[in-house]
Amino acid sequence: MVTTNWNRRHILSLADFTAAEYDTVLQTAASFREVLGRRTKKVPALQGQVVANLFFEPSTRTRNSFELAAKRLSADTLNFAPGTSSLTKGETILDTAKTYLAMGTDMMVIRHREAGVPLAIASEMDRLNTQVAILNAGDGQHEHPSQGLLDLFTICRVFDPENPRLDLLRGKKIAVVGDILHSRVARSNIWSLTATEMELHLAGPPTLLPKWFAGLGSDRPGKLFLHWSLDEALADADFVMTLRLQKERMTNYLLPSLREYHQLYGMTTERLKLCRPDVKILHPGPVNRGVEISSELMDNPDRSLISQQVTNGIAVRMALLYLIGVGKGG
Template identity: 65%
Template sequence: MSESTWQRRHVISLADFTVPDYELVLQTALSFTEVLSRRNKKVPTLQGKVVANLFFESSTRTRNSFELAAKRLSADTLNFAPGTSSLSKGETILDTARTFLAMGTDIMVIRHQAAGVPSQIALDMDRLGGRVAVLNAGDGKHEHPTQALLDLFTLCSHINPAAPSAKDIKGKKVAIAGDILHSRVARSNLYSLVTNGADVHLAAPPTLLPEEFAEYGVTVHHQLAPALEDADFVMTLRLQTERMSQHLIPSLREYYAQFGITRDRLARCAPQVQVLHPGPVNRGVEISSDLMDDPRLSLIEKQVTNGVAVRMSLLYLMGTLMGSAA
């Protein structure tokens, strides 16, 4: 593994990631998949570093994945829960971050329900002159970089298991269906997939997919069928009812009837099509239960597994850069 070309202290967005950036993350993640297949799954690469998981928004999958990734790298971990924190006593988010800085934190993993919070914390840490790295674990409707990176690694690993590379996705048709409007996962995936040359098609009702998403360099559909036609991969997204301020779909039943991913609908896709979902999944709403559990067609479990290796990759690259700058 080499961190010689990694220059990013913070990872807030994928908007300015380059093809070499993606390639380095994927190649480093591949090395860690080998580590995770061993009996002893720990390496000492971040020994002595402190990783703080500051999750101001509830999460099970992402928080545990980051915590496990940090521990596999031998880092010390601190976990933050807003319900039992001083936020309830009037402390600001920046004061909370500064408290963790004072405890010797080296990398802050931030998740928040409002867009822009990880960026603000990163700016504050820089102003204070610290060498803390900030990693966005999902902020509002903005972005979720590590989810898109693990999705990319999952896609490329399926195409080329022995030596996955970002270039493997070039020219592949990827259909993304679901609640695009509220999805930070979708936004990060659009940057990742388009930058690496995929042919991306979005499908959702007009209320969940404004036409301006075409500005990402993708094709927008308000019907599912054309998006699925000859697709190599289909990614379905959760309906984020907690972020919907008004009734944007007639009903969950109607949504499933029009945009739910089923085995029959996959008949329009390429013969070897595979299905992804970032989770958590609403079975029988975004995807049929039998399809989700079919290992011949579903990459959903592999996404979860790959999440640890990809997050190890980023923590390693960011943490090693800090060490080399000491």
């Protein structure tokens, strides 16, 4: 197991992740991916530690895979459900976090519809001089770091499942397509994928892909391009990541009809012909079938990595909990 030089406690953003940190997460996750293939999938690494999932916004994949990851590492888990919690009686989010702290929680996994909530809780934990680690499980349209890492892991595994690492992606091309503006997944992927020497092509309608995105990757090893025409972005792509229209975060954006959107920006088997013959499709989920991707393509086992993303998510989240938890002396 790789544990060298891991000094990061909170995981709030991928913006300042170093190449060495990415490779450490990838290699640690590869070890856990192998463990998940065994008959006995549990290891004692975090025995006695407490991981609390504080999800103030709905989730299927992230919440359950963080819980399963913690259980596979033998940690105790607590699951917070806002609708049945004392939030409904007026308790604040910070007081909720302090309540979990008082129960001896070591790591808190936070999802919230507002950007910055995980940072606010991390700052409070630091101010109180605690060793509690905060993991951002998606905050508004800011970031979703564990999703960015599991996407990177899934892409690297296509080339070397046993030894995934950044240098495998040199010269590869990925198109990220759809509602970039409202996507925290796209933000985290911009940081992780431009940390490699890949070409990252963002594509979407101008209302969902403002020009200022072009400035995000300028000082990084990868090259970032913007396209309002999907066909340009897809030319010779090795990977295509499609994104859901995140209507829950849209305020005053006028969208074409979903049918028109699918015609202009939906991924289909026909459109895939523009890409490399061995192109692979990713989607962070949840998917709106027939809008950003056709059902036929989503269910094509030769093209779709969507199920692998879910499985890999457990291994990557095990890696994060392990690296942080062992670093805390667990």
